[in-house]
Every structure is written in structure tokens, then in C-alpha cells.
């Protein structure tokens with residue numbers, strides 16, 4: 033897949049406000065936050081969209097979600113709750129083609145989304 037701005041963040045070529053990292057996952061604050069807490073969890077090994085994930089990516093996808101949950105617990109967000117979102121392609125609103133999980137917290141979320 034072609035490189036994206038998130039690949040540059042993984043390689044530390046451009047700055048980001050990194051808040052969480054493990055061997056497989058990096059998390060940093062969204063540049064344009066939609067909630068008081070808005071953090072993006074990305075796999076260090078890029079997958080363009082959820083459509084491009086296969087069986088061999090199952091463990092990595094699980095690690096992304098577990099990282100988001102661990103961060104929420106660490107930051108005291110877990111009990112009140114939060115939302116995790118993966119946007120896919122045009123109708124999903126995806127703009128950066130390096131799969132990522134949005135973690136939104138710090139306010140009540142609405143459902144259905146707009």
C-alpha cells in the first residue's frame with residue numbers, strides 16, 4: 033500500500049502527540065478532536081482499510097481494540113464509557129488509508145451517528 037501521514041508518524045518523521053505505544057500499536061491525539069478525548073490507535077504495520085484485513089491480521093486487529101481499552105482504563109475513562117470507531121472508505125468517512133481506531137470519550141455520544 034502507499035504511504036500515508038500515519039506511516040510518517042510511526043517512523044517519527046512528523047510530530048504527533050503520542051499517548052500510548054506497545055510493540056504493535058501506536059496511539060496519538062487526533063489533530064481535529066471531535067470529543068474532549070480523541071485518540072487514534074493504529075497498527076505499526078499498515079493495513080489500508082478494514083476491507084484489506086485478512087485472517088492473518090486477526091491478532092493485530094484484536095491488539096488494536098485491546099490497546100484502546102487499556103488506554104481508556106489507564107485514563108479513567110472506562111467506567112463512564114467511550115466510543116470506538118473504524119471508518120471504512122467513502123461512505124464510512126475514511127480519509128487516511130492506514131486503518132485506525134478512533135477512541136472518543138469525555139462527553140456523551142449520540143446514536144445514531146450523523
Ligand code: 5GP
Pocket residue numbers: 037048049060061062063064065072118119125126127128129
Ligand atoms: P478517518 O476520517 O480516516 O477515519 O480519520 C482520520 C483522522 O486523522 C481524522 O480525525 C483527522 O483529524 C486525523 N488526522 C489527519 N491528519 C492528521 C495528522 O497529521 N495528525 C493527527 N494527529 N491526526 C490527523
